[in-house]
Amino acid sequence: MDVITTVRGMKEYARAIKDRRETICLVPTMGYLHEGHLELMRKGRTLARHLFASIFVNPTQFGPSEDLARYPRDFERDRRLCEDVGVECIFYPSVEEMYPASYSTYVDVEGVTRHLCGASRPGHFRGVATVVAKLFNICMPDVAVFGEKDYQQLVVIRRMVRDLDMDVQVVAHPTVRESDGLAMSSRNTYLTPQQRMEALVLKKAIDRAKELVGQGERDTSRIKKAALDLIGEAPSASVDYVEIVDPDTVEPVGTIDDRAVIALAVRIGSTRLIDNAELKAP
Amino acid sequence: MDVITTVRGMKEYARAIKDRRETICLVPTMGYLHEGHLELMRKGRTLARHLFASIFVNPTQFGPSEDLARYPRDFERDRRLCEDVGVECIFYPSVEEMYPASYSTYVDVEGVTRHLCGASRPGHFRGVATVVAKLFNICMPDVAVFGEKDYQQLVVIRRMVRDLDMDVQVVAHPTVRESDGLAMSSRNTYLTPQQRMEALVLKKAIDRAKELVGQGERDTSRIKKAALDLIGEAPSASVDYVEIVDPDTVEPVGTIDDRAVIALAVRIGSTRLIDNAELKAP
Numbered sequence: 044m045d046v047i048t049t050v051r052g053m054k055e056y057a058r059a060i061k062d063r064r065e066t067i068c069l070v071p072t073m074g075y076l077h078e079g080h081l082e083l084m085r086k087g088r089t090l091a092r093h094l095f096a097s098i099f100v101n102p103t104q105f106g107p108s109e110d111l112a113r114y115p116r117d118f119e120r121d122r123r124l125c126e127d128v129g130v131e132c133i134f135y136p137s138v139e140e141m142y143p144a145s146y147s148t149y150v151d152v153e154g155v156t157r158h159l160c161g162a163s164r165p166g167h168f169r170g171v172a173t174v175v176a177k178l179f180n181i182c183m184p185d186v187a188v189f190g191e192k193d194y195q196q197l198v199v200i201r202r203m204v205r206d207l208d209m210d211v212q213v214v215a216h217p218t219v220r221e222s223d224g225l226a227m228s229s230r231n232t233y234l235t236p237q238q239r240m241e242a243l244v245l246k247k248a249i250d251r252a253k254e255l256v257g258q259g260e261r262d263t264s265r266i267k268k269a270a271l272d273l274i275g276e277a278p279s280a281s282v283d284y285v286e287i288v289d290p291d292t293v294e295p296v297g298t299i300d301d302r303a304v305i306a307l308a309v310r311i312g313s314t315r316l317i318d319n320a321e322l323k324a325p
Numbered sequence: 326m327d328v329i330t331t332v333r334g335m336k337e338y339a340r341a342i343k344d345r346r347e348t349i350c351l352v353p354t355m356g357y358l359h360e361g362h363l364e365l366m367r368k369g370r371t372l373a374r375h376l377f378a379s380i381f382v383n384p385t386q387f388g389p390s391e392d393l394a395r396y397p398r399d400f401e402r403d404r405r406l407c408e409d410v411g412v413e414c415i416f417y418p419s420v421e422e423m424y425p426a427s428y429s430t431y432v433d434v435e436g437v438t439r440h441l442c443g444a445s446r447p448g449h450f451r452g453v454a455t456v457v458a459k460l461f462n463i464c465m466p467d468v469a470v471f472g473e474k475d476y477q478q479l480v481v482i483r484r485m486v487r488d489l490d491m492d493v494q495v496v497a498h499p500t501v502r503e504s505d506g507l508a509m510s511s512r513n514t515y516l517t518p519q520q521r522m523e524a525l526v527l528k529k530a531i532d533r534a535k536e537l538v539g540q541g542e543r544d545t546s547r548i549k550k551a552a553l554d555l556i557g558e559a560p561s562a563s564v565d566y567v568e569i570v571d572p573d574t575v576e577p578v579g580t581i582d583d584r585a586v587i588a589l590a591v592r593i594g595s596t597r598l599i600d601n602a603e604l605k606a607p
Binding site: 155 | 332336340344346427428429430431432433434435436437454455458459462463484485488489490491492574
């Protein structure tokens with residue numbers, strides 16, 4: 044397995060593959076890999092001849108008061124996991140390599156970033172879209188795999204690819220969960236044992252919403268109320284948002300006509316966790 | 326010569342060429358071609374095996390009070406000129422093809438867009454960077470040629486290509502002028518005969534600035550004052566800006582150390598013209 048740290052080196056590596064008309068799949072990550080990432084990579088392996096992973100904790104998607112500095116990192120472990128799962132090449136650049144002095148170009152996806160994390164983390168999706176545009180240009184993938192756990196991110200990237208006419212197929216992979224239901228996240232490592240238990244309220248709130256929709260409830264304010272009540276029972280939990288949105292526009296909906304997405308961001312202590320699921324009228 | 330009007334058709338055409346590992350040069354234009362455009366195309370013909378031109382009056386780079394609706398258009402004439410000069414394929418999409426409903430992604434280049442046209446035409450370079458990013462993804466050029474007349478645009482595109490790691494070589498071509506010195510522009514067609522004469526003040530102001538620098542003047546406020554005085558003699562002229570900037574950062578400079586760029590935008594009647602030139606200390 045190769046580890047490439049320069050943009051130029053990665054472009055040359057990818058170009059040589061493209062010149063042979065062989066396909067590349069990229070799984071972009073911020074490292075500190077868990078089973079969710081590995082599932083994306085296993086899927087990726089089936090989608091193209093060459094499987095790349097990128098590991099880059101992207102500073103432009105963190106706000107000034109967020110956890111960039113303490114975001115967990117363990118490259119040696121990540122390297123072993125990538126190798127085990129069949130990654131051919133890791134792109135592992137430094138911040139200076141990706142954002143040299145006088146860097147000044149950003150990709151803005153409007154509309155679908157208005158609500159949810161776009162509202163509570165200003166600039167976050169600008170950073171995400173920018174780094175993904177760069178990674179696509181550097182790694183030249185035919186296919187890229189993203190997890191559904193970051194639902195709004197997935198919509199943003201799909202919209203960017205469509206709008207800017209990029210030649211990349213975006214494939215989504217269902218959220219991978221711990222056996223008790225907690226969505227896998229590198230940030231779960233921040234949780235104390237007590238918080239780890241309380242973190243289950245995110246999945247419980249989603250299950251409660253699904254149950255209500257299954258029983259015929261269509262009014263999203265009643266569904267959100269039930270979810271909020273449930274989260275309120277966890278002493279360490281404070282809600283950033285609980286919203287039910289249109290799957291394509293990510294705009295809040297008042298009534299569930301056919302299908303919608305419930306998305307939530309909840310702080311457990313100081314750790315901000317997100318989760319989401321489709322709500323489908325029966 | 327082929328004329329392609331759909332994004333999908335253009336991508337397939339370009340992809341077939343790239344799969345043969347042959348090179349493409351793109352000359353992006355807004356049509357109503359003049360000798361300046363044709364010079365870019367003649368140069369482009371020498372830079373790659375396949376020469377594409379795009380003709381698209383890009384609405385996102387026009388402000389709400391600008392001349393989008395009356396911008397001159399003559400596709401049949403443009404088509405003949407392209408054919409004569411050796412263009413292989415014209416990409417000629419509609420607005421709806423480039424910006425479908427729910428379009429929402431924009432490329433922002435900061436810093437180098439702070440002054441000059443970036444200040445007087447808010448959003449202009451956002452539209453330029455966005456459409457050029459799209460055209461690069463659709464037409465897949467190895468090389469693209471831009472005129473130096475739009476100096477700040479050239480800096481913006483170079484910066485975008487560098488920052489987003491695009492695989493396109495940006496080639497600049499010197500401003501092409503009428504025999505009396507007026508920089509060629511599709512907007513020159515708006516000028517009455519009287520205004521056409523007065524429009525020469527842009528080039529005269531540049532020549533006066535060059536003369537002063539040649540005589541040893543380094544103080545940009547004195548050089549700008551001389552240029553402004555000269556423009557003031559034309560009754561139809563009103564100055565949008567006259568500025569002397571660093572060639573790379575496009576930030577105004579107080580003193581010319583080695584080289585700088587004088588850039589000006591002047592309204593002749595209601596027609597806004599721009600011009601620029603390098604100022605080099607002897």
